Structure formats: C-alpha cells, structure tokens
Amino acid sequence: MTDAIVANGVELTYADGTEAVRDINLHVPVGESFGFLGPNGAGKTTTIKTLVSLLRPTRGQITVNGYDIKTDPQAVRESIGYMAQETSVDPDLTARENIKFACETYGVPKAERTERIHDLLDLVDLADVANKAPKEFSGGMKKRLNVATVLVHEPPIVFLDEPTTGLDPRARIRLWKYFQEINEQGTTIFLTTQYLEEADQLCDRLSVIQEGEIVATDSPDDLKSKVGGDVLEIALEDPTEDRRTRAQRITRESELFAEGTIETTDEGISVVSEHARRAGTDLLVALRDEGFTMTGFDVRSPTLDDVFLALTGEPAGNKETTGEEPMEPPTEAEVVQ
Numbered sequence: 001m002t003d004a005i006v007a008n009g010v011e012l013t014y015a016d017g018t019e020a021v022r023d024i025n026l027h028v029p030v031g032e033s034f035g036f037l038g039p040n041g042a043g044k045t046t047t048i049k050t051l052v053s054l055l056r057p058t059r060g061q062i063t064v065n066g067y068d069i070k071t072d073p074q075a076v077r078e079s080i081g082y083m084a085q086e087t088s089v090d091p092d093l094t095a096r097e098n099i100k101f102a103c104e105t106y107g108v109p110k111a112e113r114t115e116r117i118h119d120l121l122d123l124v125d126l127a128d129v130a131n132k133a134p135k136e137f138s139g140g141m142k143k144r145l146n147v148a149t150v151l152v153h154e155p156p157i158v159f160l161d162e163p164t165t166g167l168d169p170r171a172r173i174r175l176w177k178y179f180q181e182i183n184e185q186g187t188t189i190f191l192t193t194q195y196l197e198e199a200d201q202l203c204d205r206l207s208v209i210q211e212g213e214i215v216a217t218d219s220p221d222d223l224k225s226k227v228g229g230d231v232l233e234i235a236l237e238d239p240t241e242d243r244r245t246r247a248q249r250i251t252r253e254s255e256l257f258a259e260g261t262i263e264t265t266d267e268g269i270s271v272v273s274e275h276a277r278r279a280g281t282d283l284l285v286a287l288r289d290e291g292f293t294m295t296g297f298d299v300r301s302p303t304l305d306d307v308f309l310a311l312t313g314e315p316a317g318n319k320e321t322t323g324e325e326p327m328e329p330p331t332e333a334e335v336v337q
C-alpha cells in the first residue's frame, strides 16, 4: 500500500526558541485513519499545521499525496481537506451558501456543485437547516458544516485538528459517524485528539505524543496489550496515605503481584498485572487478613488512559473525565432536528 503521508525527522522550533516538535517520523498508508493523541501543548497542532504546509519545518522532509510540502505546497493544499481547531464557517451565510462558497474556493466544476452540496448536506445531517445561517447553530452543527466545507473537493486525505473538542458527547458521536463513513469510502484521515475514547473509536493506529516527541505508535489494541495485563482497582475503607502505602507494600510482597505495577490511588490501590483477573480475590483475602476492609473492587481491561499513564507516567488529562471543559448545551435547532 502506498503512503498518503510520510514524515522523516521533522522538527519545528518557533521563532521564540520553543522546540514544539522533535524528530517526528510518520508513515500513514492510503485509507488509514491515523491519530495523534496527546495533552494540551504536546505539539499536535504544530505537527498538523506542518503536515498541511502551513508551517515550514525547521528540519526534516514531508510528503503528502506524493507532494513535497516544501517544494509543492500549493499541490499539497489542493489535494487535502484541513479542518483547523477553530471552526471556520461564515456565520452570516446559510449552510448551503457556505458549502457553495467552499466549492468555488476549491474549484469544484460548476456542473457538479448542486449535487455535491446536496450530498454533503445529507452526509452531515444538515439538509433540514440548509437555508439557515450558522449563527443560529449549536457548536456541533457548526463543526458538521465545517466538515462538509472541507470535503467539497473530495480530497483523498483529510486532516482534522481536535475536531470534537468542546462538543457534548452526543454531537461528538455524530461526528465520529461521519468520519467513519468517509474513511470507509476510502478517505485517509489524520486527526489529532486529546480524547482517549475518540482515538480508540476512530484510529486504526495512533501515535502518543508528549512534549513534542512520539513516545509510541501502534493500534489502540496493541498499545493496550503492552500495558502488561488487566487493571485491578481496590478501594479501602478509611484510605489514609499510610494505609494505602501499606496495602501497596503488602501487594508488592505477594508472589503473584510482585511483577505487576502497583500504584496508590485516591481510594486505595490500583494493580496492573497479568494475574489481576485470576488472582484478584486472593489479594483481597490477603489484605483482609492484614486488617483491611475493602469498600470496592473492580477488574477491567486496560484503556488508553492506562497506556498513557504507563508511557508517560502521567494521566492523559482527558477533559471529558476531569470535567474541566464546559459542555455545550444543544440549541433549539439541534433539538428539533
């Protein structure tokens, strides 16, 4: 399979000396849905802007659709769809007019425009509000319109920079559906995200990026399998620091869990081990014999959050779960759709 995106040894240092990305290497085959997962400031936007030729790398080579971004930036831009982090639709033109404008900008032949606009309004579920202006739309509807505008010239690759940030879960799931649809139709997708679930749902493969460097690249399942087992979480009654540390030590001293990763949590301890499922109850008994009372117990498969923690030593800072980000309530137009 040919590569849609190739990046070799890419670095980008901003004028103020910030080394935003260092030694980025990528090979994204045609038809793949590839993700860049990382927290705020990790270098995702810098990377995507460099790939679409809006920023010039300080070092390294990039080809997109076979075009070199340094020598052929115009050909790169004409052959891709790029959705920036900030939604870019004209608030005063209607949804239909916004898509028509994009058709003109990208030189879609006149004879094809009417059908293309109709199909795109359908794809993103905005046919009912085609004659309304985005100033009346919810954030989710604006993003969907934005998706339609970047697809007008049927690009073989679309670059999506945190396409669902700020949307409520329902709007997010709808957008995922459209991305899956265009990917199934053969479009290569490169997206950045800080949502673990988004990476899990949409990406065939992903790179985890931290402080400008790729720390792992694989399929979501393979990344999870590298965590080293299932995750056993135990909540203790009265989980003072002393008690959590003692429970951690007892677990570490037990033969079965000596090889696992044992962390203290707010409620008690968390153990990642290949024995978590089979021998979890033995550990509960051992802790009970040492005088602990357990108030909760859960064994689960690893998530990308566990992957992130194992790779970077930090939680992913997923806004969805930390609740840092205000959710956008649906507007009237969204509700009536």
Ligand SMILES: Nc1ncnc2c1ncn2[C@@H]1O[C@H](COP(=O)(O)OP(=O)(O)OP(=O)(O)O)[C@@H](O)[C@H]1O
Pocket (backbone or CB within 6 Å): 014, 015, 016, 018, 019, 020, 038, 039, 040, 041, 042, 043, 044, 045, 046, 047, 194
């Ligand atoms: N124009 C700029 N000049 C100097 N430094 C910048 C500039 N833009 C970004 N940076 C810095 O480069 C680093 C990477 O930023 P970048 O926006 O690429 O990260 P990100 O992963 O996309 O984060 P976010 O999720 O917040 O968009 C950060 O330290 C950021 O402060």
